[in-house]
């Protein structure tokens with residue numbers, strides 16, 4: 325990626341920079357690859373990034389959205405997504421969130437427990453509406469990713485276990501204001517190996533057989549998101565391998581005639597189009613280390629502190645020159661406010677502009693006011 329570095333020099337740092345052209349190319353790839361298979365429909369997992377320009381591009385490309393809060397449903401409706409393309413997941417939907425979604429007439433609630441199913445039924449009955457729901461099933465598949473982004477194991481709070489699914493379906497059939505339209509799954513995030521998705525497919529094939537013996541015909545299967553992106557080599561792999569991802573499902577999942585397959589992709593859509601742009605405040609000689617102290621910290625990008633994630637660190641101003649070893653840190657009063665240890669970087673000086681790459685997903689949206697800092701702005705070019 326080439327950065328408009330002269331422009332950056334005029335802008336107050338830190339800020340998030342988004343490359344619209346790369347996002348458009350990514351969306352075109354998703355449309356082309358998913359479009360090869362009839363019934364494949366992609367929703368964007370809004371929690372990855374809600375920048376208005378990004379949401380607008382995604383809406384224009386025809387994707388729907390996957391929300392995990394009433395606030396996100398609101399944001400999507402305001403961004404112009406039709407309610408018929410909005411699905412709503414989450415283990416703790418509050419009554420007002422359910423009511424708001426019922427009023428808007430969203431496509432589907434992804435229901436994560438029996439008590440939630442009963443509450444949605446009651447609230448829908450009070451409005452004389454039928455709520456369309458998919459049951460979120462925890463398929464007990466290990467995605468081999470960081471434990472904080474693992475969601476489909478027995479020990480995780482998400483979904484209902486496979487063994488109680490028959491009971492939940494039997495209950496749902498007795499609830500008059502509920503229509504079960506599908507099954508929903510989401511096993512975790514940042515998966516670069518397709519194997520866990522393949523295991524998920526075989527679980528779903530078994531479950532579909534069981535569901536059919538109960539006389540239920542599912543309109544759709546929703547396999548969630550989780551496709552990862554290459555944080556180490558953003559320039560070599562700017563667009564995740566959507567072709568292989570969709571082909572794997574097409575090959576392994578036994579969809580019924582007319583059945584739709586839904587995806588909820590977050591990270592893989594927006595990760596590579598964003599970078600956190602920051603300035604070097606100081607280069608500090610410690611006793612055993614040299615520190616590059618940036619004006620961006622964990623309040624701007626929390627993934628390294630939260631998930632031990634690593635974003636590629638690039639000095640945009642001093643691209644050439646002798647290489648030095650630095651720890652790259654933020655200004656926040658926390659020892660976890662570190663972006664990289666023993667980074668090999670060109671000799672760095674106060675005022676140099678850095679890019680923390682692959683920060684389009686779970687970056688700006690997770691920024692906070694910790695230490696009474698301002699949240700970073702976004703710059704879209």
Ligand SMILES: *Cc1c(COP(=O)(O)O)cnc(C)c1O
Pocket residue numbers: 369371372390392413414510512513514548549550551588589590591592
């Ligand atoms: C977060 C989330 C997603 C998106 O996950 P990515 O790894 O960003 O693709 C999809 N579905 C649900 C239910 C989620 O919570």
